[in-house]
Amino acid sequence: MSNEMKLPKRIGIAIVEHDGKYLIGVRQATQTLAGKAEFPGGKCLPEESAADCAVRECQEETGLDVRVQKMIYEIEHRYSHDVVALQFWLCELIDTDKADSLAPFVWRSREELTELDFPDANGPVIQLLLETESA
Numbered sequence: 191m192s193n194e195m196k197l198p199k200r201i202g203i204a205i206v207e208h209d210g211k212y213l214i215g216v217r218q219a220t221q222t223l224a225g226k227a228e229f230p231g232g233k234c235l236p237e238e239s240a241a242d243c244a245v246r247e248c249q250e251e252t253g254l255d256v257r258v259q260k261m262i263y264e265i266e267h268r269y270s271h272d273v274v275a276l277q278f279w280l281c282e283l284i285d286t287d288k289a290d291s292l293a294p295f296v297w298r299s300r301e302e303l304t305e306l307d308f309p310d311a312n313g314p315v316i317q318l319l320l321e322t323e324s325a
């Protein structure tokens with residue numbers, strides 16, 4: 191099926207902020223958009239909300255338990271591999287004493303966000319994070 195006909199895949203993404211830093215990983219060689227920087231996230235299960243998906247994917251990928259605060263951005267984007275409907279949820283750690291994340295996820299400062307190579311769809315949300323004191 192051509193990409194134009196595909197229904198968007200719903201994606202839940204966790205933007206986890208702690209001490210002015212954000213949890214960022216690198217997409218694996220086996221994944222689409224390999225080598226790009228990413229926030230924890232992935233495809234929503236059937237009937238799972240994007241917020242619940244963001245929390246679940248964050249736990250699976252980084253080992254950290256988070257709670258959502260608010261949705262800060264949503265966008266539909268057409269990649270060559272898929273059409274995606276991305277929801278970005280600002281999240282906080284449930285236990286701020288447990289901030290050690292699984293590789294490849296590390297805490298990156300706001301300044302570092304500008305230097306990282308994120309997927310195209312992330313452009314506006316990165317801009318938003320840079321513009322707002324506390325998104």
Ligand SMILES: Nc1nc2c([nH]c(=O)n2[C@H]2C[C@H](O)[C@@H](COP(=O)(O)OP(=O)(O)OP(=O)(O)O)O2)c(=O)[nH]1
Nearest residue numbers: 201203221222228229230231232233274309311312
């Ligand atoms: N996790 C995450 N995914 C992102 C971000 N920005 C962005 O465009 N995406 C896209 C990449 C993927 O198309 C989709 C996330 O799905 P996924 O992480 O389950 O993708 P995947 O590699 O497991 O699956 P696939 O695309 O290989 O089928 O959202 C981001 O910041 N974090």
